[in-house]
Amino acid sequence: MLIPKIKKKSILSMLERDLRLDGRSPNQYRDISVHVGVIEKAEGSALAKIGNTVALVGIKVGVGTPFPDLPDQGVLAVNAEFVPLAFPTFEPGPPDENAVELARIIDRSLRELDVVDLKKMTIIPGEKVYIIWLDIYVLDHDGNLTDACMLASMAALLNTKVPKAEADDRGFIKLNKDEATPLPVNRRVVIVSIGKVGGKLIVDPNLEEEQVLEAKLSISIGDNGVVAGMQKTGLSSFTQEEVEKAVEIALNKSKELFTVIDEALKKPSSLWEALRNNG
Amino acid sequence: MKSDGDIVMEQHTANTRRYIGVPGEIVAEGENVRVYGQGVVKIGDKYVITVTSLVEVHNNTITVIPLEGPYMPKAGDVIIGIIEDIGLTAWILDIKSPYKGVLHVGEALSGPFNPLKNNLRRYFDIGDYVIAKILDFDKTKDPVLTVRGKGLGKITRGIIVEVSPPKVPRIIGKKGSMISMIKGETGCNIVVGMNGRILVNCSDPRMANIIVKAIKIIERESHTTGLTDRIRMFIQENKEVCLHELGG
Amino acid sequence: MSSEDKIVLIDEKGRRIDGRGPEDLRPIRMEIDVLKNADGSAYVEQGGTKVIAAVYGPREVHPRHLAFPDRAAIRCRYHMAPFSTSERKSPAPSRREIELSKVIREALESVVFTQLYPRTVIDIFIEVLQADGGTRCAGLTAASLALADAGIPIRDLIAAVAVGKIDGVLVLDINETEDEHCEADMPMAMAPSFNEIVLLQLNGVLSPEETSKAIELGKKGIMKIYELQKETLKKKYELSTRRSQVVT
Numbered sequence: 001m002l003i004p005k006i007k008k009k010s011i012l013s014m015l016e017r018d019l020r021l022d023g024r025s026p027n028q029y030r031d032i033s034v035h036v037g038v039i040e041k042a043e044g045s046a047l048a049k050i051g052n053t054v055a056l057v058g059i060k061v062g063v064g065t066p067f068p069d070l071p072d073q074g075v076l077a078v079n080a081e082f083v084p085l086a087f088p089t090f091e092p093g094p095p096d097e098n099a100v101e102l103a104r105i106i107d108r109s110l111r112e113l114d115v116v117d118l119k120k121m122t123i124i125p126g127e128k129v130y131i132i133w134l135d136i137y138v139l140d141h142d143g144n145l146t147d148a149c150m151l152a153s154m155a156a157l158l159n160t161k162v163p164k165a166e167a168d169d170r171g172f173i174k175l176n177k178d179e180a181t182p183l184p185v186n187r188r189v190v191i192v193s194i195g196k197v198g199g200k201l202i203v204d205p206n207l208e209e210e211q212v213l214e215a216k217l218s219i220s221i222g223d224n225g226v227v228a229g230m231q232k233t234g235l236s237s238f239t240q241e242e243v244e245k246a247v248e249i250a251l252n253k254s255k256e257l258f259t260v261i262d263e264a265l266k267k268p269s270s271l272w273e274a275l276r277n278n279g
Numbered sequence: 280m281k282s283d284g285d286i287v288m289e290q291h292t293a294n295t296r297r298y299i300g301v302p303g304e305i306v307a308e309g310e311n312v313r314v315y316g317q318g319v320v321k322i323g324d325k326y327v328i329t330v331t332s333l334v335e336v337h338n339n340t341i342t343v344i345p346l347e348g349p350y351m352p353k354a355g356d357v358i359i360g361i362i363e364d365i366g367l368t369a370w371i372l373d374i375k376s377p378y379k380g381v382l383h384v385g386e387a388l389s390g391p392f393n394p395l396k397n398n399l400r401r402y403f404d405i406g407d408y409v410i411a412k413i414l415d416f417d418k419t420k421d422p423v424l425t426v427r428g429k430g431l432g433k434i435t436r437g438i439i440v441e442v443s444p445p446k447v448p449r450i451i452g453k454k455g456s457m458i459s460m461i462k463g464e465t466g467c468n469i470v471v472g473m474n475g476r477i478l479v480n481c482s483d484p485r486m487a488n489i490i491v492k493a494i495k496i497i498e499r500e501s502h503t504t505g506l507t508d509r510i511r512m513f514i515q516e517n518k519e520v521c522l523h524e525l526g527g
Numbered sequence: 528m529s530s531e532d533k534i535v536l537i538d539e540k541g542r543r544i545d546g547r548g549p550e551d552l553r554p555i556r557m558e559i560d561v562l563k564n565a566d567g568s569a570y571v572e573q574g575g576t577k578v579i580a581a582v583y584g585p586r587e588v589h590p591r592h593l594a595f596p597d598r599a600a601i602r603c604r605y606h607m608a609p610f611s612t613s614e615r616k617s618p619a620p621s622r623r624e625i626e627l628s629k630v631i632r633e634a635l636e637s638v639v640f641t642q643l644y645p646r647t648v649i650d651i652f653i654e655v656l657q658a659d660g661g662t663r664c665a666g667l668t669a670a671s672l673a674l675a676d677a678g679i680p681i682r683d684l685i686a687a688v689a690v691g692k693i694d695g696v697l698v699l700d701i702n703e704t705e706d707e708h709c710e711a712d713m714p715m716a717m718a719p720s721f722n723e724i725v726l727l728q729l730n731g732v733l734s735p736e737e738t739s740k741a742i743e744l745g746k747k748g749i750m751k752i753y754e755l756q757k758e759t760l761k762k763k764y765e766l767s768t769r770r771s772q773v774v775t
Binding site: 003 | 361363373404405406407408434435436437439
């Protein structure tokens with residue numbers, strides 16, 4: 001995407017005065033909303049919006065064999081699709097490096113904190129376990145996909161019901177959706193992305209700002225106040241002081257994101273409600 | 280209960296009827312009717328709407344004014360483009376259209392140009408906004424631009440507002456009535472690109488802000504009547520707020 | 528299938544499993560302009576089926592050799608989200624999705640004035656977010672709304688519905704359970720203003736008489752969907768004027 005030079009200039013000159021083109025302060029997120037239970041057929045789902053960025057996550061629960069080195073654990077598989085309807089240059093086809101990177105950032109954040117209690121997800125130890133498919137769908141891209149996708153992923157996991165596994169008379173495992181229990185979730189995690197531009201740090205860079213950024217740091221924060229993952233992207237660099245400052249900001253902002261998730265979980269929503277008047 | 284919208288959807292003045300037409304709707308049939316406009320075609324003896332449009336019926340004359348759609352370049356149009364690519368002897372511009380604008384060096388620089396010695400980037404660089412005029416376009420090749428002429432050339436300051444191209448005529452107004460009113464009320468310089476990019480240059484950034492908001496209202500309500508008066512009121516009210524803030 | 532698995536699709540009163548009569552559509556709602564980046568977009572819900580469609584273009588074709596000198600190319604992708612089905616679906620396109628993309632593209636191409644935009648491409652992306660039967664039909668209904676929302680000139684909107692035969696009875700707008708157990712499934716799409724059938728597939732067996740009756744039944748459903756599509760497009764301008772009452 002091409003950013004006009006005069007726009008770039010005004011983004012930079014405004015930031016010198018701690019102002020942003022869309023009226024935000026440096027540490028301010030755009031409007032955030034999360035809707036859970038939007039795909040009734042999925043075992044869990046959520047749609048998250050940060051400004052005009054829209055991410056939809058659906059979770060399917062299946063039965064499979066465990067990894068040989070982890071025979072007593074269920075399997076969590078995270079996948080991200082940047083579908084072509086979300087952005088002019090997103091193309092049909094297998095996930096590109098950006099989509100794979102994003103999926104792996106979210107995967108690591110979930111894994112390092114044991115967000116999903118996979119030990120409780122075995123059916124027949126060593127033989128049959130639950131497989132949790134977490135599929136991320138980016139529907140509209142206006143910058144900071146990481147935070148939006150993590151938010152939707154976390155809310156979707158908290159919305160997930162695991163169907164009861166039952167063996168039939170021939171020993172085949174079947175899932176009974178009528179008897180489902182909440183997915184065992186140990187704790188919550190969110191990601192706060194912080195951009196560096198003109199030596200300043202800004203929270204939740206939008207698409208225009210991303211074009212101007214020197215570098216970006218996405219910081220995963222657990223609800224126990226730990227840093228559970230980091231990913232630096234972009235061509236320039238951070239100093240140690242900047243990283244420390246960014247972590248401090250992220251810890252602070254994570255509280256807002258956890259509150260948004262809490263609020264969203266209070267009432268199931270619908271895609272209709274979530275998508276209307278987005279344009 | 281009738282909504283406010285319904286009044287607009289079916290407006291009756293003395294003997295003119297206005298409504299929103301959508302693709303596939305037949306506005307008229309037969310030979311005893313005159314149909315004008317971009318958003319309509321004749322198929323058999325039926326006049327069929329092709330783009331969501333404002334339809335005005337006046338006696339046996341029907342005008343169909345599209346409300347949606349891309350910008351189609353037209354010779355003589357002044358447009359605002361962004362330099363997207365630079366070749367040896369030409370710039371390629373994004374002109375918010377299905378087609379890219381081509382600005383040849385001869386239409387930009389006076390005097391001889393040696394591609395081996397001179398770099399086009401020194402004149403217009405990637406990401407620069409340029410006010411240009413369309414010289415020629417016939418769909419078989421990309422539109423050819425020029426920056427020779429008064430008011431054309433690189434934009435160095437100001438805000439660019441993007442609007443849906445079919446709304447541009449409404450922003451200009453009948454015989455320029457809307458745009459000259461806005462200029463008069465605000466004292467700002469405004470250049471309306473026919474491709475839906477509008478340059479706003481004000482010495483007071485708050486005034487620019489008011490104009491941006493006003494343009495967005497015009498875009499949203501382009502199909503309604505009495506718009507010029509409402510926009511004038513909008514600007515005057517907001518100007519007063521600014522003055523109060525200054526005084527207080 | 529063993530006899531004990533046999534489910535009753537139509538009860539003795541002629542009610543279907545979701546309580547509908549044979550000629551009833553499922554509840555439908557639709558909205559346009561749901562995505563910001565796309566040139567046009569639409570969201571359609573038909574019973575449990577949820578689809579979103581987006582249009583980009585007309586725009587430059589990459590790679591260039593895919594361009595036609597005399598008209599726009601149309602590319603169409605019908606795709607199902609991994610979480611849209613009962614069992615997780617691999618995101619890689621299946622043979623079914625490839626086939627449906629083709630028949631949907633051909634249906635849409637029959638109403639688009641492609642000759643207005645030579646050398647360009649119009650991209651149409653349909654994502655099934657939840658599948659509960661009739662997804663290609665809901666996809667077409669949504670895609671034609673997205674084309675209209677983008678302002679791309681079309682002769683008509685396209686409305687679509689699937690007719691099924693269950694327990695010997697022809698029924699309108701079958702859902703997934705009915706689709707799985709039916710004797711025949713006939714998705715169809717029309718350009719209703721011209722009474723043209725632009726998509727027709729039959730999976731199953733019908734007598735010649737039933738074929739005619741099935742088409743008649745499909746037409747009835749399509750006309751209702753068509754009316755709702757037109758309303759949805761007009762509502763955008765109705766709502767925007769209503770909003771204006773607050774602004775000014």
